[in-house]
Amino acid sequence: MKKIGIDLYGGDNAPESVIQGAIFALENKFLNNCELVIVGNKKDYSEKFNKFNNVSFIDAENTVDNHTKPTQALKMKTSSIYKGCELLKNKELDAFVSAGNTGALLSAGTFVAGRLKGIKRPALAVALPSKTTPKILIDAGANAEVKPEFFYDFAREGIAYADFMGIKNPKIAILNIGTEEGKGSTLVKNAANYLKEKNLNYVGFIEGRDVFTGDYDILITDGFTGNTVLKTIEGTAYYILSELKASIKKGGLFAKLGALMMKGSLYSLKTKLDYRQYGGTFFLGVNGILVKAHGSSDSEAIANALYVASEAAKKDIVSRITKEV
């Protein structure tokens, strides 16, 4: 029975969103054959979980907030984020989910849970939708400054995620501003040379316009660019849908009627585009499965993150990372 931890105090709407999300996950069998370990105050909240027999608590405090700096967080040993990462390290948890302060979580993941042997740089990985299998973007924001050799760590972490998604022998690409060799920054040119020497299915450069459609499975980039890509996708999708709404409004009765008739199509599109719902954001390369839920996560997003974490625990995404590639 896998033990899945959840940070009771992580997220803008915590603890309410976390409690509701956990209950939703439990009621809808998102946590089949798993024990849910709530990292937070048992006294105040255990009552809500009385009806479930696979829920336990580990006491922790609500001390890390959005303004806590990563270095401060490492000193707050009774916080839910610190405790969760400590439990991962001690194998008392198989996975830990938090919608809390990203910087604090990444630093606790790296220094409290600790890095896997042979991995220097854990990284955030997300799955993007595409017309076929999902595409994995890594690093999506953990390492703002990188060296070419980190790209090999990111590649191995990405392969483990791809494996988890059922993608075998994934095609690995580097994000660049041109596809020809010799284009781009010194960093990506050196990283490309570095990856070519490794035993990987490296396929070359991919540009931002081909993020959803390019012939690749894993897109490797530094955390600054990766995070910017992710947020630009989010901003563009939001802008397009809001302009579409405005345009329908201006378009008069026919346009409004038309929109009503294709409401289902628009809704399914919106869901598909929401990467928070889509795959899950993993912090890969640390000792244990660490799932980052978005700070503004509602209960549904929390439930989804718990599901993703439990699946990753069952499929043992972590030990895949250090296997030979």
Add this chain to the structure above:
Amino acid sequence: MKKIGIDLYGGDNAPESVIQGAIFALENKFLNNCELVIVGNKKDYSEKFNKFNNVSFIDAENTVDNHTKPTQALKMKTSSIYKGCELLKNKELDAFVSAGNTGALLSAGTFVAGRLKGIKRPALAVALPSKTTPKILIDAGANAEVKPEFFYDFAREGIAYADFMGIKNPKIAILNIGTEEGKGSTLVKNAANYLKEKNLNYVGFIEGRDVFTGDYDILITDGFTGNTVLKTIEGTAYYILSELKASIKKGGLFAKLGALMMKGSLYSLKTKLDYRQYGGTFFLGVNGILVKAHGSSDSEAIANALYVASEAAKKDIVSRITKEV
């Protein structure tokens, strides 16, 4: 009478697209009070322009293609790109438009037309749509590697573009992966400190998700990130519209009927999102107005670029850059 040059051989569909675009621009008074100078072979093409009295030719050869390296391009002195930039330098042209090889054009712009006094780094600037006034993204791809002090050049170039767009005292932001001070890469932190010391309306960091909606006018970033943002917007818009189509198809009769009824709304959205049509891509910081049209430009895009170039020449966007800010 301003002289606007066009590269006859620039673009995937040149010279046909250029000829048609130029004729469209001339017939539709896009080039009011301007002379159009076609940089390319007069003998073969002058006949098509006989009916216009404000068209002249300057002979140049079709020698730079998409595979020409920037350093090679600087040696090809009879090419249309080289000639156009030379004419800019000698003030024989007020503006030059090319849809040709970007690397070749940027290097000819920098080293043949030459940099403005006090400007170390020319940069590509584009205008993005928003709910209110346009937003300017700079550098959109000229400098893959930058230093913090380049951000000041980019700011001054951006201010000239904003002025051209009618935006006074523009709010200047730096693209980052968080909005709090102390977040992000060393580069953007140092660049922020650098800009704060200058007499600019610097307003802080903006994230990718707020590119279209943030409270700013000019977004400064390095050319690698800027180019990636631009292409990610393009890729996301394309993906969303194609998924919407697929979703309508699957949605059955009602969805199809609905889509038909809101066709106008969808079309106006698509047009608005096409940044190539929207403002124009300027290479700012060089001696003269250099407009980069997209390589896949059709005749309409060429005509638009000519219009933008002529307006920029009339409003003297260049001398604005070196004015005190």
